[in-house]
Amino acid sequence: MIRVDGLTKAYRSKVVVDDLSFSVEGGEAVALWGPNGAGKTTVIRCLLGLVRYEGLIEVGGMDVGTHSKLTRGLIGYVPQELGFYADLTVAETLALSSELRGLARSRIGEVIEAVSLGAEAGKRVGELSGGMRQRLGMAVALLPDPPVLLLDEPTSSLDVTARRRMVSLLDSLRGPERVLVITSHRVEEVGMLVDRVLALDAGRLVHECPPGELTGRLNLESWLHVVLPSSQTAGALAHLTAAGFNAQENGHGVLVGVSPEDKVSALGCLREGNFEIMDFEVWR
């Protein structure tokens, strides 16, 4: 469904995507993973034919470089920064999108229900919360029922509840003929949503693997900040270090280096030592 061969993109003299090649088959969900500046958004913009590039990109067997208008007809896109006309209502925004795609308006009601925006259909976009705007972005992308969905950091601006809802919605969109390409820098999210991860760094493909192997391949480490009574901090630090953890004192507790899949072992170690865990959070 998508074939990228030798994709290179430079802005002035700065190369942001460097000789990238990959392909995505129908029914697959793929993540472009990488830190900020890795080139994920640029790859998405190249797939859409929004910017000029070197190399070959095919979507649905057509060259994006020469048929970008045609290939955009196959793609639903949710950008990282959603730009809507603030004065239009949700329904008017979708009506404009359907006119631009030459679609029947009957589809608007379906997608509004699919993203649970029924109660906001008459609201102006400028009045919507971040989560609602994200759902409107999804509705615009789903309007043509496209075989390819490109989602650029779809959960980056959402709170925990909205993020959970979005992940569930994205999961429901997977199908035997639909391709999902998601950019993200959240390892856990990638693990829940995709079959394969393309890890980018400075515009180059550094790893291509199933999501479960990503942390191991990249030696990723999260930090668990555990809040303890101040009288127990030194003892907890010694206990964790003796158990083989990379730990250090930090404010009202300790910071423990953990792998993203095994954050609970550090907590278990502290509970075994009868330390009083007052609170904890994960830092990345």
Next chain:
Amino acid sequence: MTAVANSLHAAPRAFELRLLSVIARKVIREASRDRWFWLYCAGFTALAGAITITAVPDHNLIGSGGFGRTAASLVALVQLVVPLMALTLGARYLAGERDSGTLVFLLCHPVSRTEVLLGTYVGLAGSMFAAVATGFGAAGLFSALRSAPTDPVLLVRLAALSWLLSLAMLGLGLLISSTVRSASTALGTALFVWLAVVFLGDLGIMGTVVATRLPVGALFATVMVNPVEAFRLASVVALDGSLDALGPAGTYAVDRFGDGIADIALGVMATWTIAAVGAAVLAFRRGDQT
């Protein structure tokens, strides 16, 4: 049938008038909600009305080379206000869309950049038509209320020429908008261009004439390069005025081109329009900016 085949069932053509119409209607709707547009419209309408009220009692006097004071004052007003409105409206539009992220919203649909730019141009041209018609409509209304109506045909001619001038200036505005990165830069550039065509053109030509003793033919050519001057010349001719009012260049024009001078002036404005819109399309298609 596969999803791809379904999606390609109604494959879009390279250029679709339908999309141009969708984008133009969207632009007109946006312009109708733009406070700057309404401010310009209100200012233009108020000034046109005021000129008519103050000039009508003397409209039967001969002045400004043979046409009424109302028309002469309206030409002077249009020369200043219409280029300012059209340049800033065009320059702010696409750059503003880029700043707000709505340009990406448009371009992620199956529309080409040419359709977006031309649809925007048509929509802005429609908005300018409404603004010019409102201003001249007010002038006509006030004129009629004063029981000394200005010739309506004269007003319609002047309004049509004003709109033609706005088309050329909108093209320049969109060219600016297609080449700069932000709305504020676009606005600044548009104001500079406005100063150049409205004020610096006149002063520059006067200075050049004094300094170089420019032959009158060259002076005429220099004047006619400026679409605002072409509008002024076309207006004087359209209003049956004497080109002597424009000084030696006007006299030269009458001697050299006779009745064909109006066609030349219209041709200058049309050329500016086509060249500016064409250049804007090329710049917008070539650009990476979204």
